[in-house]
Amino acid sequence: MTSLQAETVPGAGIDQRALATMVLRSRIETFYYDEAALLDAHNYEEWVRLFSDDTHYFMPIRRTRLRRELHKEFTQPGEMAFFDDDKAILVGRWKKVADGTSWAEDPPSRTRHLITNVRVVADRGDELDVESNFHVYRTRLKSEEDSWFGCRHDVLRRCGDTFLIARRHILLDQTIVLSRNLSTLF
Amino acid sequence: MATNVDADHVDALVSLERGEIDRRIFSDEEIFEQELKQIFGRAWLFLCHETQIPKAGDFFETPMGRDNVLTVRQKDGSIRAFLNTCTHRGNALCRAEEGNTKAFMCTYHGWSFNLGGDLIGIPDSDLFYKGDIDRSKYGLRRVPQMANYHGFVFATMDAAAPPIEDFLGTAGRMFVDLVAARGVQVVPGIQKFVIDCNWKLTVDNVFDWYHGQITHMSAFGIGFLPTSEESVTDGGGAQDTLGRKIELRGSIPDGRDEMAVIAEYGHAHSGPTARAVAAHPLSGVQKWRERPEVIEAIGPVGMQLGGHSNIFPTCWLTKSQLSLRVPISPTRTEIWWFTFVDNDATPESRAATISQAIHVFGPAGFLEQEDGENWAQATKQTHGARSAQVPHLLKMDLGRGTVVHEHGVSRIESTTNEHAQLWTFHAWAQWMKGLSWDALHAATAPPDVI
Structure with missing residues (x-):
């Protein structure tokens, strides 16, 4: 009955490191859920503020490769990509939609960003390496439907009691992008 | 979705004289099967x-x-x-x-x-x-x-097709050499994505220097594309959904100094001259045009070209990119972007070329996001029996294009026009007839006026 006693006495017998890990993950998940809500509400102005000034927002091209050549599956920075943005380009993406003449998003797409499988891979104190999975669902106009799965490899920089995204590499689970465009952000 | 277009009577589908195209060709299944056989089964x-x-x-x-x-x-x-x-x-x-x-x-x-x-x-x-x-x-x-x-590998499924040099002709060779003569290599990573549109609408757009000021208005609005007070053009009564007059943000180049090339088998080029492009802040210094081997390869007309080329049917060449438009079905087209950097590019120049390629075209590009939406919606409307009867118009500068046949190339000097698009559709109709190679060559010989 020791475990029952541990639960009834606050703090007693609880693995403090496990607790700290849970609290950290919970804070990161909250950060990601708030971020997803901004994207789904088309609030790109606030969304862009979540990124550090030196951020790198990158979606490489994925290629179907033989298993023994899988290390060459993704293109690298300096090669071609779908997104390869610094902060200024990300701000440009927000302003493009805000300009009122971004026809591919007017009427706007309906999106839902689902973020799961959040894992803290490394904690360097000031920065964390965090991996998460996403399912981004999009419908447009009458019958147009897109569904993107993938994972995000982020570097989150501690900033007060929240974070800044200092790097985001988006690994899409498609080689040929099965959509007419990527006017949606991840 | 078959709409019973008679693929054996393609002349009725394209009018070079009126600048009108039958829209049913953008979703008809029988037409598409004929295209695979007569065009993609024969062309290089x-x-x-x-x-x-x-x-x-x-x-x-x-x-x-x-x-x-x-x-x-x-x-x-x-x-x-x-x-x-x-x-x-x-x-x-x-x-x-x-x-x-x-x-x-x-x-x-x-x-x-x-x-x-x-x-x-x-x-x-x-x-x-x-x-x-x-x-x-x-x-x-x-x-x-x-x-x-010259480094570009082509193939044809037709053993009787003329050699690549003859298929390209002087104009097609010039289009490839505008890229090849500089000495280039492909950047790793071919962007591939799918647009729910007919492939011919994507080719039509290659030559379209009219749409940018409206379709890509947001790219001008945020300063991604440069604008000029001097080149502000007439909104012509265009207005937005609030009834406000559209104020065009003067684009550079401004469409007043353009050159089109039309050629045998349907190859074509359209857009601003090299002189007009040189005024564009993003064009960079075109030192390569001064190299003797380049001048010899592209010839006196090539030296003046600054627009977009298409090797018929679907190989679009820009200064630093090649875009293949792969027909999957009447209403589905894959877009493949190959990006080139000069072999002797500095690291900064290489990075700038790659950045421009990623941020202009491709599915997340600041321009091509909007293009795909236009082509997809234009394709969708051709499913309507009545909507499909509204002709696709290519009337700009129609009948005013004086064709100069010189240096083995047929060119038109004018303002922004739709000659290259119309020429592409004219050639498309000739290909669809299943002519012999000699007859096809003759049927796609550029006229004196277009």
């Missing part, structure tokens, strides 16, 4: 650039119509192209889209082929075939003709 199609497969065993897969073709670097440095299908039971030999291999082994029964396509292995061939199989008969099927034109 781009496979890859030689720098994508530098080492022996390097391969890259490209569709030719519905055939999948493997382009393979040989041990002696030459290049061969094979159908990606096992000669035994048809399985795809290679499931990777690019890579390096020592041999191709079919994963069905193990028939194996060397880089040259020879059948080199049949499991249990003595025990089961009892020596009855002649390996020399069952090598991989090579495409009927393949050629490497």
